[in-house]
Amino acid sequence: MGSVYSGMPAVDLGTEGWQKPWSGTNGGSCVEAKRLPDGSVAFRQSRDPEGPALVYSRDEMMAFLQGAKSGQADFLIL
Numbered sequence: 001m002g003s004v005y006s007g008m009p010a011v012d013l014g015t016e017g018w019q020k021p022w023s024g025t026n027g028g029s030c031v032e033a034k035r036l037p038d039g040s041v042a043f044r045q046s047r048d049p050e051g052p053a054l055v056y057s058r059d060e061m062m063a064f065l066q067g068a069k070s071g072q073a074d075f076l077i078l
Contacts, residue, residue, distance in 0.1 A: 004036060010044035010053035020046065 004013070018032040030046040039058040045051055056064070067073055 004038075004040065004042075004055055006055040007052045008055070009050060010042065010048075011050040013042055013053055015049075018044065018049070 002012070013034060013036070017034045019034070020030045021033050022030075032044050032046050032049075034042045034044075036042055036055070040055055041058070041061050042053040042055045044053045064073070
């Protein structure tokens with residue numbers, strides 16, 4: 001794997017290791033996540049596995065998850 005950056009083609013991160021952290025009743029349109037060797041996390045849209053991947057550092061993911069658990073991201077769905 002070469003240089004990893006947010007917005008890179010998800011296919012460049014390989015086809016193995018992508019997981020759906022959760023699934024719902026949204027007709028198969030899911031987000032898939034993959035933990036990268038440096039501890040960062042990549043996300044892609046399951047319906048477009050070759051499209052762009054959003055890549056977040058471990059610290060960014062920890063901050064987001066802690067904030068989401070405490071309700072700080074609730075405005076996204078209200």
